[in-house]
Every structure is written in C-alpha cells, then in structure tokens.
Amino acid sequence: MLAPLSFAAPLLMAIPLAGMAVAALALWQIAESGGVMIGRAAALVGLALSVASVGAAVSRSAVKEELLSRQARAVALQWCELIGSGDLAGAFAMTTEGMRPASPPPPDSPFPTEPPPDPLTQFREHPVVAFLATHGGHATLRFDRDLEPSDGVVNPFRKEQLFVVEDAQHAGQSPITLTITMQRSR
Structure with missing residues (x-):
C-alpha cells in the first residue's frame, strides 16, 4: 500500500520494488503450501500495485523530462529569433543577466570615475550574439540534442541543449x- 510513495522521491522507488519481492515471495509460499495458506488475492493486488507504481513513476519521469526539453527548445528558438530580428533588448531580457537589477558598488569603494559597463552593451558585443544578430536573417537554427548537465547534477528545472546554426x-x-x-524559475 506504500508503493505510490515512489512518486515523491526517486529513493522511495525501493518501496514498490520491495513490494514486488514480498508479493512474489508470498505467492510462491502460498503455491507451495498446498492450499493451507490463503491470501493469494491480497498478494496479487500488492504485486499489481507495486508494478503499476514502478511503471507510473518511471513514465512520469520520462514525460516530465520530455516536457522540459520541449519548453527549453521553444524558449531557445524564441530567443534566437529575437536576436535575428534585431530585438536584442527583448533577447537580453530573457537572460538571467537581463532579469537581475544592477548591483550597487561595494560600500568601501571610491566613487567610480566612469560609469559601470552597460549589461545590454556587453550582451550585444558577445561573439555569439553578434554572430546571430548579423546572420540571423538568413541563418537556420536547428535543435541537435539534449545534453547531460555540465555540472553532473540533475536539476528538474534546468535543461542544457545543443543547437546548430547554419548560414545558407x-x-x-x-x-x-x-x-x-534554460533555468526555469518554478
């Protein structure tokens, strides 16, 4: 009966796996008892619930990963289209730097003689952004594949993808x- 807890955390997948083992052992003991032991129906229900919980948890994880991949792909394509169409401010607003407010100078620093660099200008000067801005109108962006996390840590709100840009x-x-x-906020 605890098998559905496998949806809560991957470690809890041990519960339905243990349930399958216990149900299989119970079915074997009932079969070997020669009709003395009862509970075959309960063991079958436990086995079915455990198998269904494992299957549902695995498929839920795969569907969740695919949905995140599709969302990330759509956002990346939109971002590149904004750059290609010349809307660099809109593309910058989609980045983490574009969502952060400007940080104040450290409290003990002397008054700066020149203004801090403009993040939007730095964004415009980035080599990839500059390439997409100059070639975006006639370049094609193609999704290649999802990548494993660069830091090795699986994050359900973060997706790394590889795209190929070809200029006709x-x-x-x-x-x-x-x-x-892509880093989802929630």
Whole structure:
C-alpha cells in the first residue's frame, strides 16, 4: 500500500520494488503450501500495485523530462529569433543577466570615475550574439540534442541543449554550435 510513495522521491522507488519481492515471495509460499495458506488475492493486488507504481513513476519521469526539453527548445528558438530580428533588448531580457537589477558598488569603494559597463552593451558585443544578430536573417537554427548537465547534477528545472546554426549565404563556412541552458524559475 506504500508503493505510490515512489512518486515523491526517486529513493522511495525501493518501496514498490520491495513490494514486488514480498508479493512474489508470498505467492510462491502460498503455491507451495498446498492450499493451507490463503491470501493469494491480497498478494496479487500488492504485486499489481507495486508494478503499476514502478511503471507510473518511471513514465512520469520520462514525460516530465520530455516536457522540459520541449519548453527549453521553444524558449531557445524564441530567443534566437529575437536576436535575428534585431530585438536584442527583448533577447537580453530573457537572460538571467537581463532579469537581475544592477548591483550597487561595494560600500568601501571610491566613487567610480566612469560609469559601470552597460549589461545590454556587453550582451550585444558577445561573439555569439553578434554572430546571430548579423546572420540571423538568413541563418537556420536547428535543435541537435539534449545534453547531460555540465555540472553532473540533475536539476528538474534546468535543461542544457545543443543547437546548430547554419548560414545558407555562407555555405562554405562550417556551422556553429550553441549550448543553451534554460533555468526555469518554478
């Protein structure tokens, strides 16, 4: 009866696995008892519940991963389209730097003689952004594959994907690859 807890955390997958083992052992003992032991129906229900919980937890995880991948792909394509169409401010607003307020100078620092660098200007000057901005109108962006997390830690709100940018007007150039990381806020 505890098998559905496997939805709560991956470690709790041990509960339905143990339930399958206990149910199989109970069915074997009931079969070997020659009709003395009862409870075959309860053991079958326990086995069915355990198998269903394992299957549902595994498929839920796969579906959740696919949904996150599709969402990340759509956001990455939208981001690249904004850059290609010249809306660099809109593309910048989609980045983590674009969502952060400007940080104040440290309290003990002297008054700066020149203004701090503009994050939007730095964004415009980034080589990938500059390439997409100049080639975006005639370049094609193609999703290649999902990547394993670069830090090795699986995060249900973070997705890293590889995209290939091919420029039809510059057919002799090899395509460039982009690694885009999407971090969902919730």
